[in-house]
Amino acid sequence: MGLNTINIKEKFNKFSEQWSPKIIAQMNDHHIKLARIEGDFVWHSHKDTDEVFFVIEGELRIDFRDGSVTLHEGEMFVVPKGVEHKPFAENECKIMLLERAGTVSTGDADSSTIIEENDWI
């Protein structure tokens, strides 16, 4: 076991791409990821996993077919598996994601373009 701590701010400084979650840790069969997001994502759902959104910096809106939630820094929301959602951020927002390892961010939105995301920083 290594004794390296994971510093969230330092990890964010290692990438600038948006909508490209980076894995920072694994816990059991789950991954903890960081992402920078801005603008509209696609409608999608994840049939095999709940997904936790935790805002590190900025503001995130998650739209559902029947409502929406707005998250500020230090706020969290769990999107249950199977529920269609569309993240949106007017300005760049830094988020932490928790979900089952192997989850692709577009879920079932377009299976023809799904690639395995396994991008550690």
Add this chain to the structure above:
Amino acid sequence: MGLNTINIKEKFNKFSEQWSPKIIAQMNDHHIKLARIEGDFVWHSHKDTDEVFFVIEGELRIDFRDGSVTLHEGEMFVVPKGVEHKPFAENECKIMLLERAGTVSTGDADSSTIIEENDWI
């Protein structure tokens, strides 16, 4: 599905007990918990789950049989399952924990006193 966000600071304001993790969210078969800790905990390990420590406020040291890590605000560490550890905080430290649901904080330290922790806030 409810549309209530989980605000970490508000959740911490709902309890003051130390060493008494409170569940704030479930993701798949895992729980996200908050805890206030101060002083020394007991040596223990969790044979069935990795455990993530994420410091929200303060400073946390985790001792291992062969070393230690010190975490500051915004820093995280994953203690692998089966690894003996002992958390310590000189002053009160606020942490977020991620682990398999049903995990008791003392792990295998004293099975005669293990009670199921299922304390939501």
